[in-house]
Amino acid sequence: MTMKRTAVFFLFLSFLFFFPGALTVYPSRVSPSVPNKPNIIFIMADDLGYGELGCYGQKVIMTPNIDRLAKEGMKFTDFYTGQAVCAPARCTLMTGFHTGHAYIRDNGQPPRRNPYTPFPGQNPIPDEVVTVAELLKEAGYTTGCIGKWGLGNTFTPGDPVKQGFDFFYGYKCQVHAHNHYPEFLWMNDSIVHIPGNDGRSLRGAHHSQDLFTVEAVKFINRNQDRPFFLYLPFIIPHLSIQTTDLFLDMYQGHVPETPYKHHGYLKNPYPHAAYAGMITQMDASIGLILETLKGLGLDSNTVVFFTSDNGPAYNRLGGSDDRFFNSAGGLTGLKGSLHEGGIREPMVVRWPGHIHPGSITGSPFALWDVLPTLCEIGGAPVPHGIDGISFLPTLTGKGKQQQHDFLYWEFRAYGGQAAVRMGDWKLLITDLRRRNKTPTLALYNLKKDPAETTNLADRYPQKVQQGLRILMQQHTPSRLFPFPELEKFVKEHLES
Numbered sequence: 001m002t003m004k005r006t007a008v009f010f011l012f013l014s015f016l017f018f019f020p021g022a023l024t025v026y027p028s029r030v031s032p033s034v035p036n037k038p039n040i041i042f043i044m045a046d047d048l049g050y051g052e053l054g055c056y057g058q059k060v061i062m063t064p065n066i067d068r069l070a071k072e073g074m075k076f077t078d079f080y081t082g083q084a085v086c087a088p089a090r091c092t093l094m095t096g097f098h099t100g101h102a103y104i105r106d107n108g109q110p111p112r113r114n115p116y117t118p119f120p121g122q123n124p125i126p127d128e129v130v131t132v133a134e135l136l137k138e139a140g141y142t143t144g145c146i147g148k149w150g151l152g153n154t155f156t157p158g159d160p161v162k163q164g165f166d167f168f169y170g171y172k173c174q175v176h177a178h179n180h181y182p183e184f185l186w187m188n189d190s191i192v193h194i195p196g197n198d199g200r201s202l203r204g205a206h207h208s209q210d211l212f213t214v215e216a217v218k219f220i221n222r223n224q225d226r227p228f229f230l231y232l233p234f235i236i237p238h239l240s241i242q243t244t245d246l247f248l249d250m251y252q253g254h255v256p257e258t259p260y261k262h263h264g265y266l267k268n269p270y271p272h273a274a275y276a277g278m279i280t281q282m283d284a285s286i287g288l289i290l291e292t293l294k295g296l297g298l299d300s301n302t303v304v305f306f307t308s309d310n311g312p313a314y315n316r317l318g319g320s321d322d323r324f325f326n327s328a329g330g331l332t333g334l335k336g337s338l339h340e341g342g343i344r345e346p347m348v349v350r351w352p353g354h355i356h357p358g359s360i361t362g363s364p365f366a367l368w369d370v371l372p373t374l375c376e377i378g379g380a381p382v383p384h385g386i387d388g389i390s391f392l393p394t395l396t397g398k399g400k401q402q403q404h405d406f407l408y409w410e411f412r413a414y415g416g417q418a419a420v421r422m423g424d425w426k427l428l429i430t431d432l433r434r435r436n437k438t439p440t441l442a443l444y445n446l447k448k449d450p451a452e453t454t455n456l457a458d459r460y461p462q463k464v465q466q467g468l469r470i471l472m473q474q475h476t477p478s479r480l481f482p483f484p485e486l487e488k489f490v491k492e493h494l495e496s
Contacts, residue, residue, distance in 0.1 A: 051329025121153025133164030
């Protein structure tokens with residue numbers, strides 16, 4: 001497929017035409033009284049694969065604005081999410097704990113549905129859990145969350161407005177977020193109905209990504225004179241596959257569509273074109289946010305992060321096609337898997353004047369490292385006892401960077417899995433909870449074999465034992481997500 005990159009520029013202008021009010025508050029009120037604390041924008045895609053961005057090798061989908069973040073900032077080659085599905089990944093981000101210690105370790109709904117909310121919501125994080133939003137708010141930041149929350153519904157302790165966010169707009173429940181043309185969205189604790197959307201159809205009057213973009217620009221404008229933390233957990237490219245004509249037309253007729261048996265979510269007649277259009281739609285939103293920062297004179301005082309919560313969808317679910325797009329970038333595994341394709345994610349960070357343009361790091365970091373990093377950037381105290389470490393020295397090249405001895409995951413779903421990365425080595429256990437199947441233990445050298453094709457467990461038993469000891473040390477039992485199969489397996493195989 002050949003498409004001129006200049007088309008993206010005209011597409012961006014068209015996007016501005018459709019949202020003429022998005023950039024109207026441009027006169028900058030920036031003055032010598034601007035605080036030293038930098039603004040922080042953390043953008044997280046939903047189910048975006050390691051290989052679905054141009055700066056990570058994507059050949060079909062155009063992402064010029066995210067590529068710009070990488071070109072003008074730092075690209076991470078070995079950045080990991082906290083879990084292979086939505087809610088627990090977001091919990092590791094918000095709290096700084098990996099899934100051996102985090103309160104939320106899997107998706108799931110509370111046993112009793114609140115009768116006052118249309119959607120059930122996920123298991124809520126409790127009051128005593130400290131989030132990065134709470135820490136930054138105490139440090140003087142105005143905090144906002146726009147997008148998909150997934151850590152507690154309205155009228156629960158996990159509600160984002162009870163977890164440190166001054167402003168929320170979007171979906172609080174992941175089930176609600178399965179349609180990009182919702183009948184309503186939440187604004188703080190109020191339901192805002194969206195004219196022309198029914199929340200069930202493939203099409204509607206207002207796409208949620210465009211609504212998020214407008215609210216994000218408004219938030220930046222409202223808070224341009226004070227330090228702000230804006231968390232943007234976008235839901236692209238999570239299914240259903242839905243985009244607007246503006247972005248669908250960019251790819252329809254240029255990318256081939258192939259027959260498949262549809263299952264799950266709404267059916268789009270042009271799944272390849274619409275999927276690519278979704279990601280470019282999100283990319284255009286990021287471009288608009290960058291232009292807003294520039295227009296307000298906030299560019300050099302704002303650090304912008306972009307990553308994803310887990311790997312891409314599988315088995316052509318909802319029309320998705322990881323093989324056509326090489327969504328996992330050649331890695332093994334997809335969403336729900338602790339193989340690299342399910343948990344290794346793109347991460348790019350831009351901070352003009354602080355991060356050397358075009359820099360690349362291969363140091364392994366994970367989503368639970370974001371909390372201490374943002375706290376260090378914003379001058380907030382880092383809680384004792386968390387699993388994360390700040391990677392600010394890596395970003396700026398100043399100070400000594402602490403390195404992880406290991407990265408840890410446990411996941412009782414998708415058959416039951418656990419994984420530990422120790423330097424270049426990774427121990428992976430699968431099928432811990434599958435009936436009539438023996439669990440599999442594998443050891444990979446990720447430096448030589450990032451696609452995890454060769455199991456070296458028999459050749460390096462000492463590395464296996466090292467990984468098992470970490471699993472035993474790092475796993476704490478969870479009442480909400482019990483995992484006795486992992487505990488039993490590790491005990492039986494340690495020094496056996």
